[in-house]
Amino acid sequence: MTDATLENAPYAFVRKETLQQEAAPLSVAGPIAWVRNNLFSGPVNSLMTLVCLYIVVTAVPDLVRFYFIDAVWSGTNRDACLPEKVGRPVGACWAYVADRLQYFIYGSYPIPQRWRVNIVFAMFALGVVWMLWDRAPLKKVGAFFFFVILPISAYLLLLGGDGAETFLRFLILLTFGLAVLYLVLSFVPSLARFWTGPALLAVEEAAPPWQRFYRPKRLILMAMIVFGLIAVLAQAVGLPRVDTGLWGGMMVTFLIAAVGIVFSLPLGVVLALGRRSKLPIIQLLSVIFIEFVRGVPLITVLFMANTMLPLFVPQEYSPDRLLRPLIGVALFAAAYMAEVIRGGLQAMPKGQYEGAMSLGLGYWQMMRLIILPQALRIVIPGIVNTFIGLFKDTTLVTIVGIFDFLRTIEATLVDPTWATPTTRATGYAFAAMFYFLCCWGMSRYSIAVERRLAAGQKR
Amino acid sequence: MSTIPTETVQPGKASLFYDPRIRGYVYQFALIAVVGFLIWSAASNAIENLRAQKIASGLGFWHNAAGFDVNQKLIPFSASGSTYGQAFYVGLLNTLLVASIGIVLSTFLGFFVGVSRLSSNWVLSKLAMIYVEVIRNLPLLLQLFFWYNAVLKPLPGARNSIALPGSIFLNNRGIIMPNPQFAPAFEFVVIAFFVAIVAAIVFYTWSKKQQERTGTQYPNGSISLALIIGLPLVVYFIAGQPLTFDLPQQGTFNLTGGLQIYPEFVALLIGLTTYTAGFIAEVVRAGILAVSKGQTEAANALGLRAGPTLKLVVIPQAMRVIIPPLTSNYLNLTKNSSLAVAIGYPDLVQVFTGTVLNQTGQALEVVAITMAVYLTISLVTSLFMNIYNKRMALVER
Numbered sequence: 001m002t003d004a005t006l007e008n009a010p011y012a013f014v015r016k017e018t019l020q021q022e023a024a025p026l027s028v029a030g031p032i033a034w035v036r037n038n039l040f041s042g043p044v045n046s047l048m049t050l051v052c053l054y055i056v057v058t059a060v061p062d063l064v065r066f067y068f069i070d071a072v073w074s075g076t077n078r079d080a081c082l083p084e085k086v087g088r089p090v091g092a093c094w095a096y097v098a099d100r101l102q103y104f105i106y107g108s109y110p111i112p113q114r115w116r117v118n119i120v121f122a123m124f125a126l127g128v129v130w131m132l133w134d135r136a137p138l139k140k141v142g143a144f145f146f147f148v149i150l151p152i153s154a155y156l157l158l159l160g161g162d163g164a165e166t167f168l169r170f171l172i173l174l175t176f177g178l179a180v181l182y183l184v185l186s187f188v189p190s191l192a193r194f195w196t197g198p199a200l201l202a203v204e205e206a207a208p209p210w211q212r213f214y215r216p217k218r219l220i221l222m223a224m225i226v227f228g229l230i231a232v233l234a235q236a237v238g239l240p241r242v243d244t245g246l247w248g249g250m251m252v253t254f255l256i257a258a259v260g261i262v263f264s265l266p267l268g269v270v271l272a273l274g275r276r277s278k279l280p281i282i283q284l285l286s287v288i289f290i291e292f293v294r295g296v297p298l299i300t301v302l303f304m305a306n307t308m309l310p311l312f313v314p315q316e317y318s319p320d321r322l323l324r325p326l327i328g329v330a331l332f333a334a335a336y337m338a339e340v341i342r343g344g345l346q347a348m349p350k351g352q353y354e355g356a357m358s359l360g361l362g363y364w365q366m367m368r369l370i371i372l373p374q375a376l377r378i379v380i381p382g383i384v385n386t387f388i389g390l391f392k393d394t395t396l397v398t399i400v401g402i403f404d405f406l407r408t409i410e411a412t413l414v415d416p417t418w419a420t421p422t423t424r425a426t427g428y429a430f431a432a433m434f435y436f437l438c439c440w441g442m443s444r445y446s447i448a449v450e451r452r453l454a455a456g457q458k459r
Numbered sequence: 460m461s462t463i464p465t466e467t468v469q470p471g472k473a474s475l476f477y478d479p480r481i482r483g484y485v486y487q488f489a490l491i492a493v494v495g496f497l498i499w500s501a502a503s504n505a506i507e508n509l510r511a512q513k514i515a516s517g518l519g520f521w522h523n524a525a526g527f528d529v530n531q532k533l534i535p536f537s538a539s540g541s542t543y544g545q546a547f548y549v550g551l552l553n554t555l556l557v558a559s560i561g562i563v564l565s566t567f568l569g570f571f572v573g574v575s576r577l578s579s580n581w582v583l584s585k586l587a588m589i590y591v592e593v594i595r596n597l598p599l600l601l602q603l604f605f606w607y608n609a610v611l612k613p614l615p616g617a618r619n620s621i622a623l624p625g626s627i628f629l630n631n632r633g634i635i636m637p638n639p640q641f642a643p644a645f646e647f648v649v650i651a652f653f654v655a656i657v658a659a660i661v662f663y664t665w666s667k668k669q670q671e672r673t674g675t676q677y678p679n680g681s682i683s684l685a686l687i688i689g690l691p692l693v694v695y696f697i698a699g700q701p702l703t704f705d706l707p708q709q710g711t712f713n714l715t716g717g718l719q720i721y722p723e724f725v726a727l728l729i730g731l732t733t734y735t736a737g738f739i740a741e742v743v744r745a746g747i748l749a750v751s752k753g754q755t756e757a758a759n760a761l762g763l764r765a766g767p768t769l770k771l772v773v774i775p776q777a778m779r780v781i782i783p784p785l786t787s788n789y790l791n792l793t794k795n796s797s798l799a800v801a802i803g804y805p806d807l808v809q810v811f812t813g814t815v816l817n818q819t820g821q822a823l824e825v826v827a828i829t830m831a832v833y834l835t836i837s838l839v840t841s842l843f844m845n846i847y848n849k850r851m852a853l854v855e856r
Contacts, residue, residue: 048583056582443595
């Protein structure tokens with residue numbers, strides 16, 4: 001029996017061929033098992049699943065019917081969205097949004113002048129992409145554009161008028177003067193000995209003349225081009241003054257957010273450095289400012305800017321009604337930015353400070369060249385998150401009477417032209433989409449940056 | 460020997476311009492000068508402007524008659540006999556009321572959503588994710604407008620109130636609920652409640668000591684719960700049920716009786732609760748994820764089951780991460796309650812910084828007092844936070 005193999009075994013019940021591998025039982029793998037393990041693993045879990053499914057089943061079809069199937073997409077006034085006029089159940093009245101869209105974007109900005117806002121929007125988009133896109137070239141020029149050129153041109157273009165034109169003329173003279181100065185300096189570098197000192201000057205002199213003082217020249221050149229173009233516009237079509245009382249809509253929302261970020265970031269850096277300073281009075285004043293602002297609600301800061309600021313300056317310099325909340329928002333955001341940036345400064349290893357000091361760099365050189373470039377990079381996600389909060393908080397200016405985007409929605413809701421039972425739901429849905437897209441987009445960006453920074457840390 | 464003194468003198472000979480100590484003094488002095496000048500010029504301008512506009516200054520207005528009424532008030536207040544000072548307390552109490560209820564509710568909702576997001580139940584976790592993403596990415600003001608103008612305002616009028624079980628009615632004037640009427644004997648129930656809490660604490664300390672000594676475990680949770688609920692209940696029946704309800708009656712035209720909860724309060728409470736819960740959910744999720752998986756596995760390896768693992772290993776470690784951001788969310792909720800002014804809930808900002816400021820014109824004093832209130836709340840909270848952090852910080856060898 002020992003030499004008997006399986007093939008010639010005499011027993012009929014012995015299987016002679018290897019079986020095919022069977023699929024895993026349905027209770028372990030596959031969709032049914034997944035459903036059982038993830039959705040119905042126990043009584044509590046099953047109940048939760050059923051409740052959730054009930055919520056989804058009752059809410060989603062109704063929402064889809066209201067906002068898409070029964071929605072009205074075109075029309076000129078409320079008759080298009082009234083069920084008794086249309087003769088069918090009416091959902092969202094998108095015709096109203098389409099009709100008032102211009103108002104939502106520009107507020108009451110005069111229609112023939114709206115191209116000015118469009119130019120500022122385009123410049124803003126360019127600046128944002130330049131700053132946020134990781135691989136964009138010439139980052140420093142981009143920063144100069146975003147933090148200096150953009151605010152000035154936005155002021156010139158949006159406000160216009162005689163004051164703006166005088167200012168524009170001054171700016172053009174200034175840039176022209178600076179350009180001449182740099183031209184002279186690049187051919188006679190020894191004139192710059194006073195600023196750069198002999199050692200740096202030797203480095204500069206080694207370069208050919210067209211490369212000397214190259215970087216500042218690039219900034220001046222860009223400023224000249226931008227201001228020159230604005231001057232050409234002002235000459236050709238004219239930039240009549242548009243009072244800030246007429247500004248409104250998304251334009252004001254973006255304006256407040258942009259002013260918030262442009263001013264709060266540098267101010268936040270200064271405050272964060274102040275809070276980490278070894279000089280007791282500077283530290284104390286920074287701490288007082290930061291903790292005070294972070295301890296009170298934005299509304300009280302806005303009330304303060306609105307009612308107290310005009311008292312603090314001579315009456316003839318009383319700030320514009322739009323400028324007051326802008327100052328309030330910028331100061332408020334600065335305190336939060338300062339805390340985010342302080343986190344970055346604290347996260348820098350001590351060796352970075354010591355290394356910089358051992359190279360003989362002074363405080364400002366150390367901060368500018370070694371610490372801040374690294375610290376700001378690692379707090380980009382924090383800065384973006386603060387900015388999301390700032391963007392949502394721009395709605396609060398509604399309360400002090402500024403026509404931001406949310407206020408324009410509210411204003412159209414009381415307008416009888418579009419007074420229908422569904423207008424409010426439509427307007428709020430539109431506002432929600434706008435804010436959601438902006439904030440959610442920013443939070444995605446911040447998560448992406450966080451991943452990229454983490455990838456650098458992992459190596 | 461003669462070279463040493465010259466060397467020690469050497470640093471003093473360096474230019475004062477490059478001495479960091481001197482420079483520090485100069486910078487600080489310059490800053491003080493600038494800040495002092497700003498404050499001085501602001502103050503002198505303010506005095507000048509106030510005189511020009513003939514606005515009084517000082518806190519004299521505190522005792523002046525208010526002359527306006529407030530719908531929701533926790534202390535007696537009327538247009539005829541009350542002062543601006545009382546209006547301040549009405550507003551402050553309303554702020555504290557909505558903030559404290561909001562904090563409790565948003566904690567529950569936030570923990571539920573945060574845990575749900577980590578649940579293995581796919582539907583539940585996705586719903587929780589949608590909730591968090593939507594709530595966190597929309598401005599609170601828009602959400603308040605939505606709850607107030609789009610949900611609560613379109614409710615039917617008082618004649619067609621929606622009746623809910625338990626004699627609760629819903630209409631565009633808010634929620635009308637049975638109004639509890641406390642007989643004098645009810646204070647015994649309150650006393651019993653506090654006695655029960657003390658007893659529960661005593662029992663807990665005793666059982667913990669007992670466990671450390673002998674290893675015997677007592678069902679702390681259920682015994683404490685039985686004490687805290689049972690004792691007041693027993694006293695309530697012994698005292699002869701000293702609590703009755705004034706039920707709202709549906710008349711032909713109106714509802715009479717009952718306790719009216721104003722729609723402004725409801726909208727603000729729902730808005731604040733759901734908004735803050737979205738943030739608390741993220742805090743909770745981050746806290747639980749911060750406890751490394753090895754901790755759970757080690758607890759399982761020791762033979763602890765899911766419940767005790769959560770209670771004894773995961774939650775104590777997660778709480779260390781959760782509590783600080785949780786407190787700052789509570790503070791945010793309190794500060795955000797100032798948005799009440801947009802929907803007309805009479806909180807501190809609406810009553811005091813709104814109405815009182817408009818009537819008296821004394822912007823400086825009113826805004827300063829309002830800010831001082833919020834600042835005090837924040838500073839006191841962060842003081843407790845720091846004490847807590849010191850206690851909870853990991854003690855390293």
